[in-house]
Amino acid sequence: MAENIIGLKSVRELLGLNFFIPDYQRGYRWTSQQVEDLLNDIKDFKSNNLQNYQFYCVQPLVVRKMSDVETSEKKLGEGIWYEVIDGQQRLTTIYLILRALKEELNKKHFPQLYSLKYQRNNKVEAFFENPQINDSEIDLYHISNAYTTVESWIGKYWDFDTKLLETLISCDIDEDGRDKANNVRFIWYESVDENPIKVFTRLNIGKISLTNAELIKAMILNRHNFTKKSISEITLRQQEIASEWDAIEYQLQKDEFWLFLNKPGYENPTRIDYIFNLMCENNILHLGEEIYKQIGNDKDRVFRYFYEYFKLRNSDVNTCWGKVKRYFNTFKEWYDDIYLYHYIGFLISQGSDAYTLSEKWDRSSTKSSFIDDLKEQIREIVTKIPLCYQYDEDGKDKWKCRPILLFHNIQTVINSNIAQKENDKYKLAVFYKFPFHLYKLEGWDVEHINSNTTNPEGDSATRKEWLTNIYLSLSAESQEKIKEYFTITNEQKKETIYSEIKSLIPSINDWSQEKKNQIWNYTLLDSSTNRGYGNAIFSAKRRIIIGKDKGELLKIPKITAEGLAMVDANKGKSSFVPPCTKNVFLKYYSPSVSENNYWTIPDAKYYLADIKHCIQQLSKPTTIEKENHGDK
Numbered sequence: 001m002a003e004n005i006i007g008l009k010s011v012r013e014l015l016g017l018n019f020f021i022p023d024y025q026r027g028y029r030w031t032s033q034q035v036e037d038l039l040n041d042i043k044d045f046k047s048n049n050l051q052n053y054q055f056y057c058v059q060p061l062v063v064r065k066m067s068d069v070e071t072s073e074k075k076l077g078e079g080i081w082y083e084v085i086d087g088q089q090r091l092t093t094i095y096l097i098l099r100a101l102k103e104e105l106n107k108k109h110f111p112q113l114y115s116l117k118y119q120r121n122n123k124v125e126a127f128f129e130n131p132q133i134n135d136s137e138i139d140l141y142h143i144s145n146a147y148t149t150v151e152s153w154i155g156k157y158w159d160f161d162t163k164l165l166e167t168l169i170s171c172d173i174d175e176d177g178r179d180k181a182n183n184v185r186f187i188w189y190e191s192v193d194e195n196p197i198k199v200f201t202r203l204n205i206g207k208i209s210l211t212n213a214e215l216i217k218a219m220i221l222n223r224h225n226f227t228k229k230s231i232s233e234i235t236l237r238q239q240e241i242a243s244e245w246d247a248i249e250y251q252l253q254k255d256e257f258w259l260f261l262n263k264p265g266y267e268n269p270t271r272i273d274y275i276f277n278l279m280c281e282n283n284i285l286h287l288g289e290e291i292y293k294q295i296g297n298d299k300d301r302v303f304r305y306f307y308e309y310f311k312l313r314n315s316d317v318n319t320c321w322g323k324v325k326r327y328f329n330t331f332k333e334w335y336d337d338i339y340l341y342h343y344i345g346f347l348i349s350q351g352s353d354a355y356t357l358s359e360k361w362d363r364s365s366t367k368s369s370f371i372d373d374l375k376e377q378i379r380e381i382v383t384k385i386p387l388c389y390q391y392d393e394d395g396k397d398k399w400k401c402r403p404i405l406l407f408h409n410i411q412t413v414i415n416s417n418i419a420q421k422e423n424d425k426y427k428l429a430v431f432y433k434f435p436f437h438l439y440k441l442e443g444w445d446v447e448h449i450n451s452n453t454t455n456p457e458g459d460s461a462t463r464k465e466w467l468t469n470i471y472l473s474l475s476a477e478s479q480e481k482i483k484e485y486f487t488i489t490n491e492q493k494k495e496t497i498y499s500e501i502k503s504l505i506p507s508i509n510d511w512s513q514e515k516k517n518q519i520w521n522y523t524l525l526d527s528s529t530n531r532g533y534g535n536a537i538f539s540a541k542r543r544i545i546i547g548k549d550k551g552e553l554l555k556i557p558k559i560t561a562e563g564l565a566m567v568d569a570n571k572g573k574s575s576f577v578p579p580c581t582k583n584v585f586l587k588y589y590s591p592s593v594s595e596n597n598y599w600t601i602p603d604a605k606y607y608l609a610d611i612k613h614c615i616q617q618l619s620k621p622t623t624i625e626k627e628n629h630g631d632k
Helices: 032-047 068-073 088-100 102-107 123-129 138-156 158-169 196-205 212-220 231-252 255-261 273-281 289-293 301-311 317-336 338-349 354-363 367-382 398-422 436-441 460-473 476-487 491-504 527-533 538-550 579-585 601-619
Strands: 005-010 018-021 056-065 081-086 115-118 184-190 444-448 522-526 558-560 563-565
Touching (some): 005 212, 005 301, 018 088, 032 088, 032 138, 032 158, 056 088, 068 081, 081 088, 088 102, 088 138, 088 184, 102 158, 115 123, 123 138, 212 273, 212 301, 212 317, 231 255, 231 317, 255 317, 255 338, 255 436, 273 301, 273 317, 273 354, 317 338, 317 354, 338 354, 338 367, 338 436, 354 367, 367 398, 367 601, 398 444, 398 522, 398 601, 460 491, 476 491, 522 579
Parallel strands (some): 018 081, 018 115, 056 184
Antiparallel strands (some): 005 184, 056 081, 444 522, 558 563
């Protein structure tokens, strides 16, 4: 079975090779700015205090070796020809730079460049022989413009031309076969796919370039990395690794798994890169100090890390792949465990990193001891701000209590799972998980439960909502007054009736501004829901929260002369409502509920007591029935 070839090729190694640019590609289109950027990058690279083995890396050059039949049909001439699938813009630009330095090349006895033949326009080759300004055709215009830009740049930096040429063509092979020179190298990806157009379409039309992961995969599966095995054994092992690779990538593509470990905004199409990044940044494969320093810090750093590893004589595919699997299996075990998932998910959301946590995991003798360590880290976070802390009245610093409110939700979910697990009716390992992916994808606010405004029933809409909510709890006489309020139009009379109704309702207005700005009056809510009700009264917020949880937009019932008339709900966008937020508006924490229309001080005290109880659980040692820490 033929394999893709992955490696690095210096510009020096390209000299004498033949490249065919097929007509399914567009012509050369680099602008003067892009050409100058490449030249400036090379100049900046060469101006650094470089050590041996450091080089400037150009993006992948994806090619396919052409058959003799193909070269004959296309009349390409003798020699080996490569069809360029991706990377022709940089390949052509490097050629133009070499062409502009041809006199210097001749002095160094490098008369031959590499060959470029364009299927769509053979006049380009004539330009290469005799570069002249030519705008008769679009392809020639862009190429001649790029060449003029190169000449102008060399003229501007005339004292750098020798160093520029040296950076392009130098080569210094050491006794181990490694190039010590500080030169320019392409990532060379030789595809064996017999359908180059399919590969080109994926890389260009779909804008999906080769990721570090795909380049690393080609290296890992390279037949030469499997030593002392028969062809059939190698093929079987390659298939095993490829299958395991796909399973890992499939799991990482699930947002609920991925965002348990990471922040939103990751742009790579493949996510297994995350594990390779961890391995590179922490030198898990134990490259020597000098080699590790030489891999650089650009976007191709991770590829070069694994490339250098597989060049070592003692490199081993099973060792490398085993470490990848160990990371993944650790993350998967965390994800599947009720304690580990929630405590680690919380810590990562607060800035901890998976690598540091995995190191502690490896050093822990038992799972319960590791969980106790996690709980201690969490306790340090949630006790930074006292529960009695007085937040600013304008709400500017209420974000400080977000970790406490998030933890309250997480511990509540853990407690619920433990209770369900103890019930013989349920045999699930995890009954319900806090959705970190929704927490991270939706903007979350710390919101007042009881409105922070001093007069929450001061406008007509709020009064109507309040009157509607209290309607069913009142006597028939009071209900008649409310119906009258909704049917008359005289504003002065409405005001009088409203005052009469208010006098019939016991006042529950014992909330000072100071009390309103303590944690017992805060809860978590996604920002879109928060903006939807702003400073609405408690009963209005309760209606909206219940609707969000049901995926409905619950309208306010109408009151007519006949009484209360229910209004059909509109289909709305279901939004995740945190368990503790739902509990607050359903008055779950209060042992007895006499007033559903207000958030009272007694309600707040019970809510605060539950927060305290959850935090206190962090100090209790963890007991697990089955310790399987050694199975990691």
